[in-house]
Amino acid sequence: MQVHHLRTDELPGLPTVAALGTFDGVHLGHREVLGRTVAEARDRGIDSAAVTFDLHPAQVLRPESAPKLLTSFDEKLELIADCEIDRTFVVGFDEAEAERSAGEFVETVLLGQVGAVALVVGPNLHFGHRRAGNVDFLRSMSTDIEVISVDPVKESLADLEAISSTAIRRALRGGEVAHATRMLGRPYSAKGEVIHGDHRGRTIGFPTANIRAAEERAWPSEGVYVGWFERANGSTHPCAINFGRRPTFHQHAQHSLLEAHLLDFDDDLYGEVCKVAFVEFLRSERRFDGVDALVAQLKDDVGAARVVLGV
Secondary structure, three states: OEEEEOOOOOOOOOOEEEEEOOOOOOOHHHHHHHHHHHHHHHHHOOEEEEEEEOOOHHHHHOHHHOOOEOOOHHHHHHHHHHOOOOEEEEEOOOHHHHHOOHHHHHHHHHHHHOOEEEEEEOOOOOEOHHHOEOHHHHHHOOOOOEEEEOOOOEOOOOOOOEOOHHHHHHHHHOOOHHHHHHHHOOOEEEEEEEEOOOOHHHHOOOOOEEEEOOOOEOOOOOEEEEEEEEOOOOOEEEEEEEEEOOOOOOOOOOOOEEEEEEOOOOOOOOOOEEEEEEEEEEEEOOOOOOHHHHHHHHHHHHHHHHHHHOO
């Protein structure tokens, strides 16, 4: 997939079938839109394109209440590429972009820079100043862009609300990582550099790979989870995950930490950028009376992780 930054790159000037959105999480609803975009473009014999932003608009418009991100910008591009999109056009979002009218965005960006002859849109599309751009607005404009609307996608296990980034964040806040997985079409995961902790885990027989929890990122509620740990070399390892403030040893920790205990593994991971995927919630984080009680519980957690993951 080729990535074009609209303000700085020379643009190809080709006709495209495009999808427009923030695409945070690239969940199953997004994938439906992007898949339809690819199919429509192939039918026409032209390139498929995603049009997205370098920042979530809320980070500029209301930073004090902006939603926590499900994906970093780089992760988002990787996931869009996995959908077989040919090109992604990146709009730099700042205060000036926030003031651009929906009509000007269509004329300048979608028509002038992206070369869209058709636009595939989901049900929650909004763009332009005061979010005035939506499906009805696009259809009311006298342009040559064909508007192709995609119906909402709902979670498969039950007739729940439509899949959205907001619903996924809500599931994560409740520790419902299995629910988030069903909406994403993959386990919720996050990347980070393995850092040094206080090395206490190794002394009690449960060494952990520690990853700092980025504040702008959406995280599951504090607790113990089953998951998978992917190293920089691509190898994947089953793990038990503690995400929280380690109350047995820290009464007033200011920040949460992700600690992954890799099963049947003993190697140095410091400095590696690794990915941790959350599969299932086991229990809430709590304070234990002493190390012996904690170790007994950790043994149970590892046993439960083996059952869940089949290892």
